Amino acid sequence: MYRYPVTSRILLAIDCIIFGFDGKDIKLLLVKRNLEPEMGKWSLMGGFLREDEDLEVGAGRIIYDLTGLKNIYVEQLETFGKVKRDPAERTVSVVFFALIQIEEHDSEAVKSHNASWISLDQLPGLIFDHDDMVSRAIEHLRYKAALHPIGFELLPELFTIPQLQKLYEAIYNTPLDRRNFSRKLLSTGLLIDTGCKNSNSTTKKATLYKLDTIRYKEKFHAFWNFMPDSMKPVKI
Amino acid sequence: MYRYPVTSRILLAIDCIIFGFDGKDIKLLLVKRNLEPEMGKWSLMGGFLREDEDLEVGAGRIIYDLTGLKNIYVEQLETFGKVKRDPAERTVSVVFFALIQIEEHDSEAVKSHNASWISLDQLPGLIFDHDDMVSRAIEHLRYKAALHPIGFELLPELFTIPQLQKLYEAIYNTPLDRRNFSRKLLSTGLLIDTGCKNSNSTTKKATLYKLDTIRYKEKFHAFWNFMPDSMKPVKI
DNA sequence: TATTTATAGTGTATATGTGACACAATTAAA
């Protein structure tokens, strides 16, 4: 078989930005790096692409390894390839963006990888260009959440409207009007009233909804302009 | 210096999707491939990433080589990495998305590369997964043009509102109402009336505008919801 | 048992933006 007459072949890494929401804060799953260089410092969860592996498969493997979860929301974000980004050797990193339901993760696996959930406002400095990757991912989260109903990916299967509101307030770091938020959300037709009530609450119990997964797919592009203009994503 | 103990290093390609607009149709700059495999077939313009080269620099080099243009609108689109995407050898391709002013390109350079401008509705089948790359790029163009004022990148420095309208009609493949289009455009405050008139027209001459580049940067995120909902990007 | 406190749920008036549509103005060719 023909092989290209080009000398330089490059190491390909995959790094994963894994978002979760604990009901109050948006969090990232970060690990203490267990290999040189920069061993012991905080970084994104990553790994090297295998020869027999598609990119998304590699990302799925890395995420499964750390969280025990499959079939979650993952998209490719951007590829970082500055010549000097990794001091050891030239490495190009394809960065993936994942949203998970934080309750579902396998805490044993997380512990064994020396990983932790860390709030966005308490992020430590990360190795290499991982800070840039995170900035880009937060920008993308804000962008995408204003246009498409991806917020649900961060919530449990059953959720209340106040929970959803707290999520959006966390994403955009801004208070929202309860009444307008509720009306706008319900008008999307994406929520199904389960009839049940939230039992956690100490006062009036909120209605539990679930996502209408059929309409979710239909309406994935019809969620535009969900956030007010003043909240439109701006680089941070 | 430390080097990672991983065996597989991979060939990294860059492919560029270059859009132009001739006043009537959106066009892509495609080349007849001059190396094996698939020599002689249509493909995107591409090349291999050099060892000493950042990704964007590589993309800039490839685009400059073909068009003679620098400082144009380029963004990274997506990285394609299916194991079998290139039959010769595993190659991961980082795809870039470029918008150029079609009048400005160096037609000698284009000719010497066996390249042609081809309308979106007359695209030939392309090699490998380049068709997928193009689909993704068209989707991205529609998405982005509805949210950000990038259409200007495809027009000459001086342009008329009817020209701009034809551009958006071409992007979304739909007729738009002249009056509403004009009102919406002017309300962005991005256009500066040059006082001049278009001389090409055979009937009433349209006013020539130029882009307010300062407001362009300020308003890059404030262009949301520009297209009607019915035109929101849908996968093709 | 009544009251208090915290949170959830619904309604309305006003302003703003959008889409549909009609008419006047300009230019060159017939």
Next chain:
DNA sequence: TTTAATTGTGTCACATATACACTATAAATA
């Protein structure tokens, strides 16, 4: 000078967004 093609501007009805106030529920407490 009439005609045909294209550009520029105005208006009305309707939908949507925002700001804001009141009612309902549940648990703790007086």
